[in-house]
Amino acid sequence: MMEIKVELTANKKEKPASDKLGFGQFFTDHMFILDYIEDKGWHDPRIIPYQPISLDPAAKVFHYGQTVFEGLKAYVTVDNRVLLFRPESNFKRLNVSNDRLCIPAINEEHALEALKQLITVDREWIPSEPGTSLYIRPFIIATDPCLGVASSKSYQFIIIMSPVGSYYKEGIKPVKILVEQHYVRAVAGGTGGAKTGGNYAGSLKGQEIASRDGYSQTLWLDGIERRYVEEVGSMNIFFKINGRVITPELNGSILPGITRDSMIQVLQSKNIPVEERRISIDEILEAYHNGTLEEAFGTGTAAVISPIGELKWKDEKIVLNNGEIGEVTQMLYDTLTGIQNGSLEDSFGWTIKL
Incomplete structure (x- = not known):
């Protein structure tokens, strides 16, 4: 079991109305971050208030696009349970993308545990109206401040979440x-x-x-x-x-x-x-x-x-x-x-x- 430090926000955001959600426009109160450096591996898992991230202008993600991401959802059921849909498949696919982009693999079980804890912290953000859900965006960025064309030696694995409505404004219409x-x-x-x-x-x-x-x-x-x-x-x-x-x-x-x-x-x-x-x-x-x-x-x-x-x-x-x-x-x-x-x-x- 991975021990995750949790820092709760002192300033909770106002939640948008369900008919104003759109897709990926609003974000929950917290985010998950995990760091990587070459001689230490993945370390320092933490849940912190949602906030901007600070990167060196030379970070490789900006110059060579060494980054991967995933997308999955959490749902509130009719009897008020919270369900994730095939999250293991998403983290498995994330590691396939990692391999192609020369990014070190994450521990898939630890990533799922981190996601569960993050959702628990921000459970009240999951919309319950028909057609709505909590969209989850795990991603990894190369943070090494070096302009040489080579794999980064440092990374951040981040999970952010967004309550969403229909992806298309047309909804289920063709x-x-x-x-x-x-x-x-x-x-x-x-x-x-x-x-x-x-x-x-x-x-x-x-x-x-x-x-x-x-x-x-x-x-x-x-x-x-x-x-x-x-x-x-x-x-x-x-x-x-x-x-x-x-x-x-x-x-x-x-x-x-x-x-x-x-x-x-x-x-x-x-x-x-x-x-x-x-x-x-x-x-x-x-x-x-x-x-x-x-x-x-x-x-x-x-x-x-x-x-x-x-x-x-x-x-x-x-x-x-x-x-x-x-x-x-x-x-x-x-x-x-x-x-x-x-x-x-x-x-x-x-x-x-x-």
Whole structure:
């Protein structure tokens, strides 16, 4: 058991109204910090009042982007329990990202214990209204003040938390997605399979173009042939074609989403055929024209599940299911959120009660 020092705030913040939460705009009263230096390892775990962090201007995170992060959620159930959804998977994936970015691994059990204590301290920040949750952002930054291009010798592991509403202002309503033609997000062998800041910085141009044209997000194609569907900016993507659900296979340039994996397991449990394979934008367009493209949806911790009502590829608009949420998408949303909020039995063993 890790002994964590706790310093409680003397000035609690005013909590926002549930209908004003948005996503990632407000933060709880406390944060967790763990330090690393090369000759000592990870040390000095502490919960302190939420506050700015002080870094040397030469810290490597600023210059070379040596940083990783995760995203998960805590929920208040209908009978007032607090549940975490698959947190072990998040800390396991964090260490996969650490390895790719040459950051020392964290102790996953200690990280989970720290998170539980932090949530206990700030439990009153977890919103209970339908569709709301406490978003949790663990991240690691390289703090070594040296401009040499090499791995840092010091780091900070930090956890902050934010009460959130729906990721999209549209809520569960179908969103419009623009298929990016010119820019690429990642290639196999790069950092696309890691959850690191640079991946998202590189996606902002596509997001800017999509927003300008009235679309919620960008759908990225592969970086080599510019033909095969990969993922949306904040989500993995699925298509239902002729009764089968298809999602791009993990190829080293796609983030292995935990919600993605959860949805595959739910589909399998419902005996709905699901395939992980390469799927081209041409195949999607052909399915649309022959009437077999039935649904599309994105999955991710932040957005949960987002039905897709329209895809735009070049000059063609692909309208799915008359712009309405599909039957399978609705079932998956209801199943996942039901498990997360405790209204459905968790037959998969995904939730942890605090």
